Amino acid sequence: MAQTKVRKLTPRQREIYEFLKDKILNRGYGPTVREIGAKFGIRSPNGVMCHLKALEKKGLIIRESHMSRAIQLTDWPPDRKWGIRYAGELSSSGVRSPKSEERLDFSDVGNDENLDAYRMKDNSLADEHIVAGDYVIVRKADSYTSGTLVLVRKRGKKPTLARYFVEEGEIRLEYPGKKGTEAATKNEVLGELAGVIRRY
Secondary structure, three states, rough: OHHHHHOOOOOHHHHHHHHHHHHHOOOOOOOOHHHHHHHHHHOOHHHHHHHHHHHHHHOOEEOOOOOOOOOOEEOOOOOOOOEEEEOOOEEEEEEEEEOOOOOOOOOOHOOOOOOEEEEEOOOOOOHOOOOOOEEEEEEEOOOOOOEEEEOOOOOOOOOEEEEEEEEEOOOEEEOOOOOEEEEEEEHEEEEEEEEEEEOO
């Protein structure tokens, strides 16, 4: 059935479909819009979305709006589940279950070219709830949000995390355990804290 539908695709739609299928079958999840655009030289995200909508309309893929990599093949085994089942909100009073079934996809945390992971060796960031053994995920960007944690490399020193502030157009950093802030240059900031992964 799928092969009949594939024969009705335009050459570009067929190329994109085969790319999607390869990533899903061999990597375990579909590519992002940016990955598709880079692969086929499509600069506009809207251009990629047009192809995805066409493939969806022709019954070859299904897209889930609440998942970041939510492209699924319609001829994929129906019992295959994607992502982690969302079981609800957890608190001291118990669990508040979601109203509908939902799955969360965290695969993008480890598959973004702008992300780097660092493993903490000590408890120097315990006040930030980051301890030895944690993996700190840092995202490189052109600009950073004032008040967030960033990875900094000062001349002659090893990289470390610091609180990032912009005061009157000047970048200032506040290091854990130290009072006050000190000036920094843009090229000293390596990235912004995007998440922390802890394995037990």
